[in-house]
Amino acid sequence: MTDPQSPAPGDGSxxxxxxxYSTNPPPAPAYGQPPSYGQPPQEAYGQPQYAPAPQAPYGAPASATIPGRTMGIVAFILSFFVQxxxxxLGIVALVQSRKAGHKNGWALAAIIISAVLMxxxxxxxxxIFIPLITFGTEAFQACQAVGxxxxxxxRGLPVECSDINR
Structure with missing residues (x-):
């Protein structure tokens, strides 16, 4: 007996x-990608896959520099000596940083310190100096009165009139 579902041998059909079921094989995966067989790719152990951070070119700093930050640090150091x-410099650095959308604590500290010290x-x-200057004037006038x-x-201090230049 023959199966009605399968043709007889030698029938040619x-x-x-x-x-x-498809007789066409699935397309070959692109280089570096896992093959897909109709299922979404599974993440290993349930951990999300992250793309690596972009690398800075050789010799470049790892983080982006904040405009005016170096000038703010210089201004901070100088604020103790040359207010x-x-x-x-602190104002210029702060303006540069604000235009770029960053905060610059060094520049702000330099502005505050230099203003306070001024x-x-x-x-x-x-x-101090004004009383010293007026003291010399008073001493000159007192010595002039006695020749x-x-x-x-x-002001309670003895002054030798021979030491004062005429």
């Missing part, structure tokens, strides 16, 4: 494939 220059310097000038001879007392 090929039976049709079962449903869902006016530090104030100007105010302290002005106060010290008026508190530049002897010793006079100015």
């Amino acid at each position: 090929v039976p049709p494939p079962p449903p869902g 006016l220059i530090a104030l100007i 105010v302290v310097g002005v106060i010290l000038f008026f508190a 530049f001879e002897g010793t006079v007392t100015v």
